[in-house]
Amino acid sequence: MKIVTVGDNCMDIYSDGKAYPGGNPVNVAVYLKELGADSSYIGWVGTDPYGHQMAEALKGKGIDKTFLSRKEGKTAVTHVELIHNDRHFGLYDEGVMAQFTLTDEELEYILSHQLVHAGIWGHAEWYYPLFKQRGLLTAFDFSDQLEHGLVKTLPAFVDYSFFSYSKDDEFIRELLKDVKKQGSKVAVATLGENGSLAYDGEQFYQCEITEAEVVDTMGAGDSFIAGFIFGTLQGQSIQQCLKSGTKKAAATIQYFGAW
Template identity: 40%
Template sequence: MMRLIAVGDNVVDFYDDLGEMFPGGNAVNVAVFWKRYGVDEVSYIGIVGNDEEGDHIVNSLKLENLNVSRVRRAIGPSGEALVTLDDLGDRKFVGSNKGGVQQQLKLNLTDEELEYIQTFSLLHTSVFSHLEKELPLLQKYIDISFDFSTKYDDDYLKQVCPYVKYAIFSGGDLTKEECNALITKVHKAGTPNVVVTRGSEGSLFSDSLQVYDQGIVETDVVDTLGAGDTFVAIFLKEYVAHGNAQVAMEKGSAAAAETCQRFGAFGHGKKRESKIVIGH
């Protein structure tokens, strides 16, 4: 029986053109796609605001059959990102409230929760989850996958890489040579497995011995938001299960293509009035 856990960030993505909000966030998206693609038990731990957006995030995760019994509800706004369309019709993030109440509160994990976390095969978290200082402790209990997004600076790599088994990066703006240089740097910093998603160029994975290259699966694209998280989720699920990198990447690419066929990372759109989201 496979059991996986995600800890950290959650948001609603507000689509200005549709007037709808969709639940999301890296840790949430990975958790949902694990469950949708057959993981027996998936748990999510994070901090959610006490607002309509927080209700929608938690209710959506319950509908996806995730264990949310350890989610904290705090007084304050839930994380929100403002998404609009560019001139080519591609979605882009134009602002956010920096995670809302999540950035003000620390996710304190109790001894009982650490024992609970230890019963899972893998914990996924991200650069948006503010858990960097907890990684040395968490690593003693469980293997960790960590999504860096586009944060590649040396100091941050030195802070995080020694404690994670899987490092994931968004490399859509990097050349293949830059991606390979990043992979080498991350291995040297202490992480044995590195994934770089490259948008329409596909993805790369290195297990320290070999670099694997996977193209995308062609599809009718409605919305690319969440496609990278889908690939990561299914790649990790498959690779943890059987260790075959090429098969894991192929299944991840097929799942990412399916995500591109709908609005929102995993659906659950809800109409809402527009709010001004400050920051960027």
């Protein structure tokens, strides 16, 4: 099971000054590796100490970082505040990732994998038509950017589209229907404490959360995505994939930082 994630990474800096490696594609790669997949990550870090910390952290997790590039400048950072154990994002500085592009060599490397995953902040969306044309399975995290222009254009090239919302209501159901109509195989929404919801064009699937002691919600959505993707590639049903994602998320929220 070879999976590659592409795009944004950042150091999550908490109010106490502690910094943890993160970013949706990075987190998904790490969680997939923990589940047993062969995962790779492609992205840019700066020449600052945070870039070194990110590289060492990925190495320590056994992630293939052949195409993790060091660029002159600063590694992306996100300032995080914990309020009642729920993470709230503050200022975000993209650093060198603001100019991220893929080389021909990197594109060929990506195409040697089974599935590629990226997110809304990763500057990788331009390559998705090529990924689909070449027969690669694709996943994409639109996060909570439900009104973003990409929601109306990218699902045609995304097999598994993921969203973050708050509850199961008519709005999110209509959005998932529209995303499926555009071309996605399955459209999925995580709903915080209200569980998760998926739509495959025929029916909706619901899954409640798994009760766990919440220490830090950082990475919960990303770990859900990893669990869902892993389940999909194992041939699990959509309902089973929702449960796999939920189980992985429940484990992640019981410690500080994404991983």
